[in-house]
Amino acid sequence: MSKEHPSGRPQGGIYLDYQATTPTDRRVVEAMLPWFTERFGNPHSDAHAYGWQAEDAVEQARKEVAASLKADAREIVFTSGATESNNLAIKGAARFRRTHEGRNGVVTLATEHKCVLESARALAKDGFEVTILPVRSDGLVDLERMRAALDERTAIVSVMGVNNEVGVIQPIAAIAEQVRAAGAWLHVDAAQAVGKIPLDVGTLGIDLLSLSGHKLYGPKGVGALYVRRRPRVRLEPLFDGGGQERGLRSGTLPTPLCVGLGLACRLATDEMAEESARLAGLRQIFLDRIETKLGPVTINGSLEARVPGNLNLRFPDAPAHKVIDAAGGLAISTGSACSSAAVEPSYVLRALGLSDEEAACSLRIAFGRMTTTEEAIRGAELLAAAVIATRAQAAAAE
Known part of the structure; x- marks a missing residue:
């Protein structure tokens, strides 16, 4: 996983935060x-x-x-x-x-x-x-x-x-x-x-x-x-x-x-047409693997009227910041990097009608030009494992 991608992907980890920024080609x-x-x-x-x-x-x-x-x-x-x-x-x-x-x-x-x-x-x-x-x-x-x-x-x-x-x-x-x-x-x-x-x-x-x-x-x-x-x-x-x-x-x-x-x-x-088809495929692979591990998940926002590289997923009983901490090596986010200083739940998700708790349990996953099929599969496995671990930790604390 640490081998450098020919288009210039940074070494190490799995980067699935392409809506925050992209590497320069x-x-x-x-x-x-x-x-x-x-x-x-x-x-x-x-x-x-x-x-x-x-x-x-x-x-x-x-x-x-x-x-x-x-x-x-x-x-x-x-x-x-x-x-x-x-x-x-x-x-x-x-x-x-x-x-x-x-x-x-x-x-x-x-x-x-x-x-x-x-x-x-x-x-x-x-x-x-x-x-x-x-x-x-x-x-x-x-x-x-x-x-x-x-x-x-x-x-x-x-x-x-x-x-x-x-x-x-x-x-x-x-x-x-x-x-x-x-x-x-x-x-x-x-x-x-x-x-x-x-x-x-x-x-x-x-x-x-x-x-x-x-x-x-x-x-x-x-x-x-x-x-x-x-x-x-x-x-x-x-x-x-x-x-x-x-x-x-x-x-x-x-x-x-x-x-x-x-x-x-x-x-x-x-390269838009070819890349769009590829990203839609990666998104489906990722979603299928997540649901295999966790069962059906809720997608925030319209799935039909959406760019192919984006998912925004809600995981009840698994606060997003704890899931991110548990998913070592996986670069994902809770939302906009431009308002990351805010601790409060996403105002975008609240505008969709989500409660503060629902918004706080949501994560943005964004695929990009350098994302490989292997990274989509491994990223889904890491995320699913992090959600399971976060839920287990919460249950043990009760």
Whole structure:
């Protein structure tokens, strides 16, 4: 089990936490390396070949990111990651539309990423009317509630394409139809969606879309925001500077990271169909082995409307943190790595209607590009043994 995978999987243990982060694909690393050393020019330097070379590389990466969304390269703004992109999209759109159109409403879902919810709450403190909608018990949006929440005052609606904890895929096209009818703009946090499901921003009716490199086998510290050009979406920037990225995101672009993000997007898109089928197979192998050991288990969220690499399982009478401790060598999690400092049960699972106790006994398992069949089988055995041991320990203590 400790042998290094040819694509670059870390040695030792079994990593099944691919929604928290992914290893950078070795092909991506190799493409990035020259831009740290021999080709180190500033892409904004237009007086010499070093700058021109870097600029060409950044623009090629921009095209590759755009192609993964079926967008125009001019619609891609590089950022430091999805958190920055989400903040820029939500705050930038809301502030622009209130100033220029008098629209003062922000609508989102209770299961969104923390950075989306906190952006909305920050806007509420600034006088915006913020609506945080509940979801159905399967984790999907209630379209009737969404329709009722939208009116001529709504500026921006933000909905995650794929949930980072339960992996459910929201019906973006149906949401977009309602948003467009109200004259609002739709922002999609697609950090967990790019490379996992087909995305066509035009067909889906998306106005703004965020993505992050480290969720799709690219480097950490880089992401992008899609900003529709026609009809044009306008944003107020978050900070001031030299006016790079069409004035929306000032600062010197990190050429190596942009190159890595571009290639990561291209690889994920090119390999999506084959990888999706493989991950669905691994998930079923894992689930079958777990149920062989433990009997039927409860899956949190819709299994049908879900990306193939995700499972969120509930194990009654087995607190998740104790199961993780007992499953030595198995890297799994209770939910979002971005809110891991919180000790309380997952707010996403509670939004699905789970009690605190049920949420505290739930675990996220996420398979990825480097996961092997052997790891899926062994991971299920380790998890099942940890659940059994945790339950036995609890029973002995009574």
